[in-house]
Amino acid sequence: xxxxxxxxxxxxxxxxMDHYSSPRHKMTPKDAADYSTTHSASVNCxxxxxxxxxxxxxxxTDALWDGTACAISTASTDIICDLLLGKKDEEALYIxxxxxxxxxxxxxxxxxxxxALAFMNTSKQAARIHCATIGWDAFESIIKEGHCHERG
Amino acid sequence: MIDPLLIRxxxxxxxxxxxxxxxxxxxxxxxxxxxxxxxxxxxxERYYKKETSNSHRGDYDLCYQMDQEVMKTRKAVAxxxxxxxxxxxxxxxxxxxxxxxxxxxxxxxxxxxDEILLNEAEHASNVLPWYKAAKVTGAVVKFVPLTEEGxxxxxxxxxxxxxxxxxxxxxxxxNVLGYIAPIKELAKVAHEHGAIFVMDGAQSVPHxxxxxxxxxxxxxxxxxxxxxxxTGIGVLYGKYSRLEETQPYMSGGGMNDxxxxxxxxxxxxxxxxxxxxxxxLAGIIGLRAAIEYLQSIGxxxxxxxxxxxxxxxxxxxxxxxxxxxxxxxxxxGIVTFNIKDVFAQDGAxxxxxxxxxxxxxxxxxxxxxxxxxxxxxxRASFYFYTTKDDIDALADAVKNGGNYLDAFxx
Ligand SMILES: Cc1ncc(COP(=O)(O)O)c(C=O)c1O
Numbered sequence: 001x002x003x004x005x006x007x008x009x010x011x012x013x014x015x016x017m018d019h020y021s022s023p024r025h026k027m028t029p030k031d032a033a034d035y036s037t038t039h040s041a042s043v044n045c046x047x048x049x050x051x052x053x054x055x056x057x058x059x060x061t062d063a064l065w066d067g068t069a070c071a072i073s074t075a076s077t078d079i080i081c082d083l084l085l086g087k088k089d090e091e092a093l094y095i096x097x098x099x100x101x102x103x104x105x106x107x108x109x110x111x112x113x114x115x116a117l118a119f120m121n122t123s124k125q126a127a128r129i130h131c132a133t134i135g136w137d138a139f140e141s142i143i144k145e146g147h148c149h150e151r152g
Numbered sequence: 153m154i155d156p157l158l159i160r161x162x163x164x165x166x167x168x169x170x171x172x173x174x175x176x177x178x179x180x181x182x183x184x185x186x187x188x189x190x191x192x193x194x195x196x197e198r199y200y201k202k203e204t205s206n207s208h209r210g211d212y213d214l215c216y217q218m219d220q221e222v223m224k225t226r227k228a229v230a231x232x233x234x235x236x237x238x239x240x241x242x243x244x245x246x247x248x249x250x251x252x253x254x255x256x257x258x259x260x261x262x263x264x265x266d267e268i269l270l271n272e273a274e275h276a277s278n279v280l281p282w283y284k285a286a287k288v289t290g291a292v293v294k295f296v297p298l299t300e301e302g303x304x305x306x307x308x309x310x311x312x313x314x315x316x317x318x319x320x321x322x323x324x325x326x327n328v329l330g331y332i333a334p335i336k337e338l339a340k341v342a343h344e345h346g347a348i349f350v351m352d353g354a355q356s357v358p359h360x361x362x363x364x365x366x367x368x369x370x371x372x373x374x375x376x377x378x379x380x381x382x383t384g385i386g387v388l389y390g391k392y393s394r395l396e397e398t399q400p401y402m403s404g405g406g407m408n409d410x411x412x413x414x415x416x417x418x419x420x421x422x423x424x425x426x427x428x429x430x431x432x433l434a435g436i437i438g439l440r441a442a443i444e445y446l447q448s449i450g451x452x453x454x455x456x457x458x459x460x461x462x463x464x465x466x467x468x469x470x471x472x473x474x475x476x477x478x479x480x481x482x483x484x485g486i487v488t489f490n491i492k493d494v495f496a497q498d499g500a501x502x503x504x505x506x507x508x509x510x511x512x513x514x515x516x517x518x519x520x521x522x523x524x525x526x527x528x529x530x531r532a533s534f535y536f537y538t539t540k541d542d543i544d545a546l547a548d549a550v551k552n553g554g555n556y557l558d559a560f561x562x
Binding site: 009011013016017025045046068069070071072077121122124125127128 | 213495496498500504505512513514527528556557559560561
């Protein structure tokens, strides 16, 4: 995991471009019935995505998403999928909370955010905060709704 | 001859060197809304500082003067679009205008099986109110296909229209592609089939001379804020006979003749019938100032200058080799494009980082995006205060658009 010291703008750009050009988790689940899902769209932007979360024994076993999205929302949503894998609900919610703190320029625990640190400058483009959080908010709402009670 | 630098002296947004992202603001979102000149701002201020009063039945001087002001604005609008003052109804904007026609005319006159004809380039405000009327009456909304180029055509309307058609609604200038529709011919076809013609002038009234009598449309709607006027004020024009057969969709003070406690009421004649409640009086006064301002510059001049800007922008963007332009041939001062390999929203954010205000998105014309075959575009739209330097700045940004993440890291 990179620490914020070695996280240069160049590396942050590369992280975003990498997840944008080849997202790992952008797919519609074949066995959709095994997933909790929610749809997210907004009048403020074009992004229009679905996220899918699967868990077993209180631990996330898969996180996916699909839809239309810009580079910022694509990369940020793809990265949260990475971060959620293998996490318990409380851990997941803690990470999401730290991310929100970072995005809104409040003190945050950088030790849990890994590649999501690439979005630390989002507030420079305030109109894009929504894009950097659309996937995060969607997963948060699934987890908070107590969702991922194990299906199947 | 338009001299944008001289014109900018009238606009605080320019005169005060407003910045965005620490850079001089380059405003290229005029199809969305426009800047306000001093005369409009002063007119509004005058109302709030020196002339505050309500209108209707003035027993005292200020109120009498207010009624005069409202009447003067009705006359100014009538002069602008060539109608009678009593054919001018004040609304909150284009959107309310279409809703008023939908609730007040369509819902009264349509029945099951009747048809409302729109086209694929309409703004949501000229689509969704018709869905509502269709749902309530059992009529159906149909979309006339655009030509391959994206134009509304008389031939396609002729092919789609039938005696079941009761309403044809169409934007004079479409807000995404900026083509001018052949309104006069379209309205003639509508009338030959017994349908009324509704024209959305949101993108045309601010930019060119309009003569509703010549175009022979039944209704015209437009917004003040897109023509240097205040937000929250707009106009519905209706042929007087059409207004007479339209029901008010809001009722209350200022529009009733008399009412009793048995639930009976009679309404005033148009246009007062449609102006229930206290109107946006500051907006009405500001709208007149805007109309007079535009006329002092000259709508023909404005139109000519915007055509020149459009041609210049297309040329400059093409020269970058990095733009995909979707409407190079359209007449209005609107360029819809994408930066190669950049999602529209990322492109627009990058422009923002350079102080350039353009709009990404589906521009409310969601249907059209299925036709353009791209999920989103960037739109740059001009007005008479736009300079070629603005366009050069846009082209320069587009040239470097591949580095769009600079917006976050520079
Ligand atoms: C063609 C067209 N119609 C309707 C509207 C809606 O105008 P308003 O939001 O002022 O009601 C717009 C504005 O974007 C438009 O461009």
